[in-house]
Amino acid sequence: DTAVSxxxxxLVTQMGNDKSIxxxxxxxxxxxxWYKQDSKKFLKIMFSYNNKELIINETVPNRFSPKxxxxxxxxxxxxxxxxxxxxxxxxxxxxxxxxxxxxxYFGPGTRLTVL
Amino acid sequence: GESVGLHLPTxxxxxxxxxxxxxxxxxxxxxxxxxxxxxxxxxxxxIIDIRSNMDKRQGQRVTVLLNxxxxxxxxxxxxxxxxxxxxxxxxxxxxxxxxxxxxxxxLIVHP
Numbered sequence: 282d283t284a285v286s287x288x289x290x291x292l293v294t295q296m297g298n299d300k301s302i303x304x305x306x307x308x309x310x311x312x313x314x315w316y317k318q319d320s321k322k323f324l325k326i327m328f329s330y331n332n333k334e335l336i337i338n339e340t341v342p343n344r345f346s347p348k349x350x351x352x353x354x355x356x357x358x359x360x361x362x363x364x365x366x367x368x369x370x371x372x373x374x375x376x377x378x379x380x381x382x383x384x385x386y387f388g389p390g391t392r393l394t395v396l
Numbered sequence: 397g398e399s400v401g402l403h404l405p406t407x408x409x410x411x412x413x414x415x416x417x418x419x420x421x422x423x424x425x426x427x428x429x430x431x432x433x434x435x436x437x438x439x440x441x442x443i444i445d446i447r448s449n450m451d452k453r454q455g456q457r458v459t460v461l462l463n464x465x466x467x468x469x470x471x472x473x474x475x476x477x478x479x480x481x482x483x484x485x486x487x488x489x490x491x492x493x494x495x496x497x498x499x500x501x502x503l504i505v506h507p
Contacts, residue, residue, distance in 0.1 A: 322483055324497040337494060371439050387439030
């Protein structure tokens with residue numbers, strides 16, 4: 282059974298386009314996250330949502346807009362894509378709403394390539 | 397600011413040997429530490445964690461050691477197997493803040 286799933290797995294697009302990545306978790310978790318992993322494997326938190334509400338928004342360009350229609354879904358929309366946005370994007374979830382140090386469960390990642 | 401780094405970017409070991417992956421952190425207020433394993437093409441997977449009131453914790457074939465005096469964390473893998481080949485990340489957190497990930501060490505296990 283898939284715990285945290287992301288679509289698409291690969292995304293190749295031109296600079297300037299707008300794209301979305303979808304994430305769903307079937308674990309019943311309250312908190313979801315988006316991370317960006319660069320070519321050197323560095324993982325950086327972008328956003329965190331708890332029960333559909335934004336609780337963490339790191340220094341991310343406002344071209345990136347997360348949307349959480351319900352607590353099982355956290356989608357990432359990116360406007361006006363730039364070359365530097367090329368990376369692997371991971372969605373994650375964790376159980377509770379009161380501790381961000383809960384174990385996080387990661388999705389398989391979406392490899393975004395901007396040409 | 398917080399920085400979490402690893403001493404070696406790549407570690408090569410022979411199958412059956414023990415592996416030790418090291419991690420240094422800078423925030424002395426960090427009180428929660430986690431190790432993740434990331435296999436090729438997959439997302440990070442939780443391995444083991446430790447809180448600052450402990451200096452050692454054991455799991456199945458893995459042991460995490462914490463030395464708060466020198467702000468150092470290590471992951472020991474006993475009898476390393478080819479399936480252990482992956483990138484290993486340490487992450488640290490303070491209070492209820494979200495963990496900060498280090499840059500990762502690539503573990504290569506030779507048969």
